[in-house]
Amino acid sequence: xxxxxxxxxxxxxxxxxxxxxxxxxxxxxxxxxxxxxxxxxxxxxxxxxxxxxxxxxxxxxxxxxxxxxxxxxxxxxxxxxxxxxxxxxxxxxxxxxxxxxxxxxxxxxxxxxxxxxxxxxxxxxxxxxxxxxxxxxxxxxxxxxxxxxxxxxxxxxxxxxxxxxxxxxxxxxxxxxxxxxxxxxxxxxxxxxxxxxxxxxxxxxxxxxxxxxxxxxxxxxxxxxxxxxxxxxxxxxxxxxxxxxxxxxxxxxxxxxxxxxxxxxxxxxxxxxxxxxxxxxxxxxxxxxxxxxxxxxxxxxxxxxxxxxxxxxxxxxxxxxxxxxxxxxxxxxxxxxxxxx
Numbered sequence: 515x516x517x518x519x520x521x522x523x524x525x526x527x528x529x530x531x532x533x534x535x536x537x538x539x540x541x542x543x544x545x546x547x548x549x550x551x552x553x554x555x556x557x558x559x560x561x562x563x564x565x566x567x568x569x570x571x572x573x574x575x576x577x578x579x580x581x582x583x584x585x586x587x588x589x590x591x592x593x594x595x596x597x598x599x600x601x602x603x604x605x606x607x608x609x610x611x612x613x614x615x616x617x618x619x620x621x622x623x624x625x626x627x628x629x630x631x632x633x634x635x636x637x638x639x640x641x642x643x644x645x646x647x648x649x650x651x652x653x654x655x656x657x658x659x660x661x662x663x664x665x666x667x668x669x670x671x672x673x674x675x676x677x678x679x680x681x682x683x684x685x686x687x688x689x690x691x692x693x694x695x696x697x698x699x700x701x702x703x704x705x706x707x708x709x710x711x712x713x714x715x716x717x718x719x720x721x722x723x724x725x726x727x728x729x730x731x732x733x734x735x736x737x738x739x740x741x742x743x744x745x746x747x748x749x750x751x752x753x754x755x756x757x758x759x760x761x762x763x764x765x766x767x768x769x770x771x772x773x774x775x776x777x778x779x780x781x782x783x784x785x786x787x788x789x790x791x792x793x794x795x796x797x798x799x800x801x802x803x804x805x806x807x808x809x810x811x812x813x814x815x816x817x818x819x820x821x822x823x824x825x826x827x828x829x830x831x832x833x834x835x836x837x838x839x840x841x842x843x844x845x846x847x848x849x850x851x852x853x854x855x
Contacts, residue, residue, distance in 0.1 A: 551705045552739045552782070555624045555695050561639060561688045563695060566676040569850070571693025573672065574686060576849040579662060581652040583608050588645065588690070591617040594848055597786030598697055603794025607651040614760060616794035619787050621845070622780050624695040625740045631776045631792045633746060634766045638691035643683060656683050668854025699783050700843030707839070715839045722836025725829050730806075734819045741781035741840065748775045749820060750811025751791050758813075760793065773815050785838045799834045 557563055574580060575588040591605035592598050599619040604612050615631050623629070629641035645651040646659055654662075663669045663681035673681045676689060704723070706714035715723070726732045735743050752759040753774060763772035776792045790796040796805060805811075807830065810820035825833070 551701075551708070552622070552625070552698065555698055557695060558637065558639070561691060563692050564676065566672070567689050567692040568696060570669075570672045570676045570685075571689035571691070572847075573669075573850050573854055574690050575693055577853050579666075579853075580646055580654065580659060581608050582654050582658075586652050588620075589849065591645075591651070592620040597621060597783055599787040601788075603789050605651075607648070608653045611650045613650050615792050616789060618779060619783065620694050621697050621699055622740055622782055624691075624698070625780070626742070626744050626777075628744055628777055632763050632766050633777050638694050639687045642687045642690035642694070646686075659686070666854055672854055697845050697847055699841075699845070702782065702842035703839040704836075705842065716835060718832045718835040719839040720836075721829075722832035722834065722839075725825070725833050726836055729829065730823060730825065730833055731819065731821070732806075735778045736781050742778045744778060746772060746775035746777055747817040747819070748773070748810075748813065748815045749791075749805065750774065750813045750816050751776075751795060751805075752793055753811050753813040762792070771815065774813060775815070775817075781837060782840050783842060783844075785841050799837055800830065803830050803833055 561567075578584050578587045578590070580587060586608055591600050591607075593600060597619050598621040600617040603616055604614060605617045606612055618631065623641075624638055627636055629635040629638065630644070635641040635644055643656070646654050647656060660681050660683065663673070663686075669681055673679060673685050673689075677685045679685060703714045703719065707720075726736075735745070735747055737743050746763040748762075751774075758774040761773055763775040763777075764770070766772075779790075784790075785799065788797060788799070790799070790802045791805075796802045803825070806820070807823045807825050809822040810816055
């Protein structure tokens, strides 16, 4: 029964998050309420949040011993001081190897069912163990990781407290996912404005909100409380000489219509996480808006929602101010005082 209730509640949440919110020409403030405050983060019934799991996940997240050369942790590429993302276009893994994609923010990631830019993992539990086993990122097999954890008495004790077992792959995944579900942004100027504080946003940000919901044509993809539909769209980024540098979702589905498509990112706290897009190719919000303003990069699979917007200089500036108004209070979360020994 508990699982059934969770399924119903989460289905309702996803309907809210994924609903396309196309607005008529006459903007009405009430029509924007679909993009209201964040609801409580969904938690799978088979992995309830507990203090022991969260503490274990926190230690694992910040521990560089989860990489083959002890130089890379989850926090290396998803930094608390960088909006839980990274400051470089692509992150550096073990042996100074560089990946091919920008590190998405972990903040609010628990609201998304598909994980990674191409959606190859479902839920945080599946995402959590991927980077550890990636040869460019952390470069440990699961057998090697579990051997390390089982050799550290402090971790053996924490796994026993959290799960009643020795370190296991399932335990690693569930603990990190539980910790990541605590990384949620707080109240933003936008939220306060929608609750009735009409001075919470600047006049420019209010104008930008109207553009976002109207002429800017943003809400077909950036809808719902987290400002993402969690679907996959082709903007043409990386398309050159008739091919994509990164095929995106196609690598997962092998469906030609998914060629060059990537998951819609969450826009809450987006001002804190430059550079942008799946390859980190756009350094600023202004440059991202300019890409959208010109209608993306032409290619055979360009998303139908992509079209020239003809925004004025002021409209683009106002749109940036609105995106800045989505910056909420940062979670007071950081590394543990001491890692297990």
